[in-house]
Amino acid sequence: MTPADRKEELIRRIAVALRGRDGANPAPAFKEDREGTSGEADRIARFREMLESEGGNYLAGPSLDPMLPALGEALRLSGVAALFFPPGDDGARLVAETLVPFGPFTLVSLDEVRRPFAPPSAGIQTAEFAIAETGTIVQTGREGKTLLPGLLADVHVALLSPAVFVDRMEECLDALSGDPPRNISFITGPSRTGDIEQTIVIGAHGPKKLIAVLLP
Amino acid sequence: MEPLSRFFHRRSEKALADAPLQASIARATGKFLGARAEAVAAFPGFEAARDEGSRIKRETLDRxxxxxxxxxxxxEKRGAVVHVARDGAEACEIAARVAKEEGVALAVKSKxxxxxxxxxxxxxxxxxxDVVEADLGEYLVQLAGEPPSHILAPAVHMARERVARLFEKKLGEPYTDRIxxxxxxARRRLREKFLAAGMGITGANFLCADTGSVVLVTNEGNGRMGTILPRVHLVVAGIEKVIPRLADLPVLLRLLTRSATGQSISSYVSVLTGGRRPEDPEGPERLHVILVDNGRTGILQGKYRDILKCIRCGACxxxxxxxxxxxxxxYGWVYSGPMGSVLTPLFAGxxxxxxxxxxxxxxxxxxxVCPVKIPLPELLLELRADEREQGLKDPAEVLGMKGYAALMGRAGILEALExxxxxxxxxxxxxGKTPWLPFRFSGWTDRRDFPAPSPQPFRKLWKKQRGIHP
Structure with a gap:
């Protein structure tokens, strides 16, 4: 049997299994019970509340400069020595470069971060969406974007602008489902595990800290 | 894994006598239940979501x-390589072939x-x-050479001291019992594996039909590591994991994470679609998906179709x-608890x-608590009826039940006997206690107090209470 035949045979087998059963009920129309969408300020406030309840950190200010000392200190306290950002992400590059003296930190490339025994790093990246319902950051592989800042870094710094906030995951999927990128990652708080005695420990495989930075 | 479910009673007795195990189970189930209850109370739309989730899963199975x-x-349109396997052996064969063709020596696997x-x-x-389990709990049970004991927390039966001794013995790490x-x-050891592995193996929480996407839900981030870093991603998924639309995902996620761990969402949800594209800087060069039947079409055909709605949250x-x-x-096999008690007889006979x-x-x-409203007790009853119909019940039990039924149908004799x-x-x-009952009934008196029969028959008490005088 060719692979195509095997697939057809599986589908046929399922169709036979379903035949004559109470299976063929026409499904009722899909209904959505969306809550009304809210204003921007409310979305941001709910996002922050949910993010913090999931162990994430939140920083906001009138501009980047006044936030740098606090961000630098948070990274230093997390043991961060190096910063990296995706090529082409100008916002992240600006933050990384102006942040260097606050460590001091060194700037490293994505390739260096991928090596075993890479220095403890913060990955800085502009987020594509922020979901108020769950305090979730969304990063995708759209248009050749990398996902490494939210993956290999010890601290993930997600840069947000007011325009990226949505109420619910549905809105985000609507925007992406036409031609979904290879990877859509919904990230909520730091990596965690409860696998030993159901005690929650932060930093299982992914970043140990997630800092969402809202820039005007 | 060879099923040992026929020895359930013997295995239960062993488990009941194991004090550390009892403490671990109580701690885990208590924490999960508390977290779930809080999350459900904080989400007023939970009941409506259950209806919706149940409908989506049932609608999918029906077509x-x-x-x-x-x-x-x-x-396939988006570049994934899809394989189908009639049974487990075939699925394993395909997986081994994929690994060989892709030249993989080391694979990291998510639960x-x-x-x-x-x-x-x-x-x-x-x-x-070489397959290394990357979910922390699975890593622990793999090191210990044991099967997982809970679908969410595979090492639920291991206390920290056991983990410490395990790391000392198997990894040569100095003893520490600080969690x-x-x-x-484990993070350090597994990070090396993630960076070196040629293939990431995962299951799928959902497969979206309209986009051909694979959805993975994890808290640790192992699912993300294994699907971004290695050059091949291999998915093994049961055919029942399909949902019609990517748009159906949010409601099912709201149900899954609250029912499982009491979170409004897990730390990481990945929606993975197709293979690597020319503009992608990273990610697996190839995505292989093995769709596994292994008895599922048989279940689909019969009266147990609803069990295939299960989203493996562990709440039951x-x-x-x-x-x-x-x-x-x-429980003696892969699936435990009520969902396991339905699935095991269906899969293993x-x-x-x-x-x-x-x-x-x-x-x-x-x-x-079932987030997709599977009528588990009804399915358990159906299985018992099937057992009787297939002549698998103990003839003495069948005879006893027949006698009991006959007696219950004859009011006069029943009352006289009472x-x-x-x-x-x-x-x-x-x-007021029954001291002992003979063999076959001794289970009622050996380890618990079985009340003595009432001096007055129930029917008489009933009439009296209702003020009915014969």
Missing amino acids: LDVHLARFIAEA SMLAEEIGLNEALQSAGV PDLIGI LNVCPVYQSVGGHA LAEGAPLANASTLCGACAD RFIGVISQVLFKD
Whole structure:
């Protein structure tokens, strides 16, 4: 049997299994019970509340400069020595470069971060969406974007602008489902595990800290 | 994994006598239940979401041929390589072939119940592929050479001291029983594997038919590591994992994470579609998806279709008084708790799995918490009926039940018998307890107090209470 035949045979087998059963009920129309969408300020406030309840950190200010000392200190306290950002992400590059003296930190490339025994790093990246319902950051592989800042870094710094906030995951999927990128990652708080005695420990495989930075 | 469910009673007795195990199970199920209850209370739309989730899953199963064909077409259109396997052996064969063709020597694997069901690790290992479990709990049970004991927390039965000794012995790490340090050791060890592995193996929480996407939900981030870093991603998924639309995902996620761990969402949800594209800077060069039947079309055909709605949240395990008492290993196979008591007889046969279907008080707690409203107690009853119809019940039990039914149908004889026993009991049974019953009934008196028969028959008491005088 060719692979195509095997697939057809599986589908046929399922169709036979379903035949004559109470299976063929026409499904009722899909209904959505969306809550009304809210204003921007409310979305941001709910996002922050949910993010913090999931162990994430939140920083906001009138501009980047006044936030740098606090961000630098948070990274230093997390043991961060190096910063990296995706090529082409100008916002992240600006933050990384102006942040260097606050460590001091060194700037490293994505390739260096991928090596075993890479220095403890913060990955800085502009987020594509922020979901108020769950305090979730969304990063995708759209248009050749990398996902490494939210993956290999010890601290993930997600840069947000007011325009990226949505109420619910549905809105985000609507925007992406036409031609979904290879990877859509919904990230909520730091990596965690409860696998030993159901005690929650932060930093299982992914970043140990997630800092969402809202820039005007 | 060879099923041992026919030994459920013996295994339960062992589990009941194991004090550390009892403490671990109580701690885990208690924490999961508390977290779930809080999360459900904080989400007023939970009941509506249950209705919706149940409808989506049932609708999908009712037209699974259409949805699965669409998933295959869409996934292939976007560059995934889709394989189908009639049974576990075939799935393992395909997985081993993929690993060989892709030149993979080391694979990192995220938790997958299906992989346990089909014995994927053993198969790949005997094909020369080193498979490292990357979910922390699975890593622990793999190091210990044990099967997982809870679908969410595979190492639920291991206390920290055991983990510490395990790391000392198997990894040569200095002894520490500080949990964050233990996690740190595993993080370091597994990070090396993630960076070196040629293939990431995962299951799928959902497969979206309209986009051909694979959805993975994890808290640790192992699912993300294994699907971004290695050059090949291999998915093994049961055919029932399909949902019609990517748009159906949010409601099912709201149900899954609240029911599982009490979170409004897990730390990481990945929606993975197709293979690497020319503009992608990273990610697997190829995505292989093995769709596994392994008895599922048989279940689809019959009266047990609803069990295929299961989204593997584990809520029914945590709430079940039987699971709470004996833990996962007593069930003798991959799936435990109420969902396992339905799935095991269906997958492994009634002769093997019927003891699980019978080990339930039918209290209904599982059906109350099931996020997709699977009528678990009804399915357990159906299985018992099937056991009887297939002639697998103990003939003495069948005879006893027949006698009981006949007696219940004859009011006069029943009442006379009740009066007779009532009189005798006042003479023989002291302290209001039945001291012992003969073999076959001795389970009622050996380890618990069985009340003495009432001196007055129930029917008489009933009439009296209702003010009916004969």
